[in-house]
Amino acid sequence: MESDTLLYVANFSTLLVCMVLKFPQIFVLLRAKTTTGVSLPSLALELVGYIVFVTYQMYYEYPPPTYLEYPILIAQDVVLLLLIFYYDGRLQHSLAYSVVFVVGWRLLTVQKWILDFAMSLCTFISGASKFAQLQCLWRSKDAGHVSALTWALATYTCATRIYTTVVTTGDVQVLVRFIVMTLLNLWVLLSVLYYRRRRGSIKED
Known part of the structure; x- marks a missing residue:
């Protein structure tokens, strides 16, 4: 009974x-009207990872509570992508991205092996998205427009998914993905906090 309550x-x-995970980042961009420190490749790769993951979960009929958040995250990522294109003056590129994502999504379920292969790459894709964001931070040395709250929430959700995966499906691929994502999200969060503190120290000097 206690384990059921904890799972719930x-x-x-x-x-x-x-x-509300991406709301803090959305609000930061709306206020700043600039995308400095926010990586477009990171967001695009993250969206690909979400699409592959939720398609895999639905295809194998995993319990809906273990993946219900992903359609919500996909919608929020789409909003973020549109904001980045808008503030970078490249809104026309959003159509090409939309076509690629929709076609790719459809291709995933054409053959079972395609989906299985995509899922085997999902951890790498999602990990690459975090490294792209880290690289953007290292290059700009500016985390002023990156929401620490969004990355803290992302770390929490991946950590809880480690537990829910263990007690429900036990899928090793999914479990490894959440462990890796928890560590990488935490790394990005710590980097954001570091560059913000550094920026504050420079201003004081």
């Missing part, structure tokens, strides 16, 4: 957090 809390809290 983990699933519910993850879904609740994911409903």
Whole structure:
């Protein structure tokens, strides 16, 4: 009974957090009207990873509570992508991205092996998205327009998904993905906090 309650809390809290996970970053961009420190490749790769993951979960009929947040995250990432294109003056590129994502999504379920292969690359794709964001931070040395709250929430949701995966499906691929994502999200969060503190120190000097 206790484990069922814990599982419910983990699933519910993850879904609740994911409903607003990208809002802090969206609000930061709307206020700043600039995308300095925010990586477009990172966001695009993250979206690919989300699409592959949720398609895999649905195809194999995993319990809906273990992946319900992903359609919400996909929608929020789309909003972020549109904002980045808009503030970078490249809104016309959004159509090409949309076509690629939709066609790719459809191709995933053409053959079972395609989806299985894509899922085997999912951890690498999602990991690459975090490294792209880290690289952007290292290059700009400016985290002023990157939301630390969004990355903190992302770290939490991946950590809870480690638990829910262990007690529900036990899928090793999915479990490894969440462990890796938790560590990388935490790395990005710490980097954002570091560059913000460094920026504050420079201003004081």
